């Protein structure tokens with residue numbers, strides 16, 4: 001199980017991800033988490049920065065779908081403002097929401113064309129890796145605002161990070177060491 005908690009790679013923010021390189025490598029669909037990946041829980045509307053991100057990523061040629069575990073209208077409001085498809089109450093780390101996103105995409109993608117982006121090991125990374133997707137971990141935008149289930153997941157995450165470091169030191173060094181360095185500085 002713990003190997004499926006290891007992302008393909010880590011970038012500090014969505015703006016640090018090399019989208020052109022991903023596109024050159026054959027990726028076409030981005031399934032992204034919403035809260036603390038694209039925006040902080042405190043934001044009520046997409047920021048100008050987020051509109052610019054969406055425009056930049058789509059201009060490269062990607063389709064973007066938001067896949068969020070939140071049940072709130074907030075997911076729909078953000079997705080509609082940005083003009084993106086979405087799946088809310090996605091139940092990550094089950095495969096259900098991610099599979100639903102693949103069904104509602106503009107056309108059928110091979111799994112090898114799909115990238116998932118998220119800020120949590122226990123939900124985003126684990127769900128995505130179970131489905132066999134390329135998975136990018138980002139640092140949570142604002143950890144102080146995380147809700148209780150997420151705080152519990154973070155405790156589990158710390159436990160598993162130590163296990164991963166022990167059992168898969170090379171993968172830890174390549175995909176997680178920077179994350180562990182960054183994650184506690186806000």
Ligand SMILES: [Mg+2]
Nearest residue numbers: 033035036119
């Ligand atoms: Mg999140």
